[in-house]
Amino acid sequence: MPAYHHGNLRATLLEAAERSLREHGAEQLSLRELAREAGVSHAAPRRHFADRQALLDALAETGFARLDTELRAALATAGADFPVRLHAASAAYLRFATEDTALLDVMYAGKHRADRVAEAAAAPFGLLNDVIKDGQKHGAIAPGDPHRPGVLLLATLQGIAALTNGRLVIPELLDGILEAAIEQFLAGQRTSRQ
Structure with missing residues (x-):
């Protein structure tokens, strides 16, 4: 996973989501898990994706x-x-x-x-x-x-x-x-x- 750089969180989350999608399918896709993978708080993805x-x-x-x-x-x-x-x-x-x-x-x-x-x-x-x-x-x-x-x-x-x-x-x-x-x-x- 590329390290998250300030101002690039949306792109980082989308890249991680695509990887997760390929590996585990849409059912397993979780904003909380993507936040963990990106090294940000579990609330941070909600700034870019409401749900x-x-x-x-x-x-x-x-x-x-x-x-x-x-x-x-x-x-x-x-x-x-x-x-x-x-x-x-x-x-x-x-x-x-x-x-x-x-x-x-x-x-x-x-x-x-x-x-x-x-x-x-x-x-x-x-x-x-x-x-x-x-x-x-x-x-x-x-x-x-x-x-x-x-x-x-x-x-x-x-x-x-x-x-x-x-x-x-x-x-x-x-x-x-x-x-x-x-x-x-x-x-x-x-x-x-x-």
Whole structure:
């Protein structure tokens, strides 16, 4: 654990919370334990997080911001070809979803109170929506509300991630499954246009 430095307690607590989340899950996350680990009084975390749920909200917000960064990085190197962009964004999402399962669970917990969590989630989902709109512009995805095929894509990716995280799909098969999923997604979109 990095030593706490004055003025940096919120970041220190979030780092410790992420470690605890990975090692023990959200159920074991405790502000008191995080304070002990940071070497501060048990009341000190309350200056940054009113309660445990506020800490979970902050973790979810951090997770969505990180997902947004990873999607942006993948799309920045993908070029302009729609299928390549779709694959890059999908692979980045799957990588994120399978590398930090506990954080992903917190992100999708549905118990969040903070509007900031919804705002943070809007950024990466907006990027995926933009990829869908690009597919519509190029005729690979049926015209209309991009939200519908976007939700279908996200549900597909999340399902693959859940199966992988549950060890029902071995990670070595992930690339092939992703290729097949994208192929089926695009074939379904072509069929729905006809």
